Amino acid sequence: xxxxxxxxxxxxxxxxxxxxxxxxxxxxxxxxxxxxxxxxxxxxxxxxxxxxxxxxxxxxxxxxxxxxxxxxxx
Numbered sequence: 001x002x003x004x005x006x007x008x009x010x011x012x013x014x015x016x017x018x019x020x021x022x023x024x025x026x027x028x029x030x031x032x033x034x035x036x037x038x039x040x041x042x043x044x045x046x047x048x049x050x051x052x053x054x055x056x057x058x059x060x061x062x063x064x065x066x067x068x069x070x071x072x073x074x
Contacts, residue, residue: 022048
């Protein structure tokens with residue numbers, strides 16, 4: 001793995017952890033305040049975390065494929 005690929009993986013993993021932490025914090029706030037808006041924000045943060053997991057799989061894993069004739073940059 002090159003230094004650029006390693007940095008990309010690290011960035012995505014940090015983003016997943018941060019979004020998950022935000023989702024948990026918003027979930028706790030939604031439970032404490034019984035706020036429907038905070039519950040909506042919690043589900044939004046969970047969706048953001050899912051997007052980051054998808055980015056981790058597709059963007060980093062599939063992006064590490066070697067270059068070929070059809071995809072000269074990999």
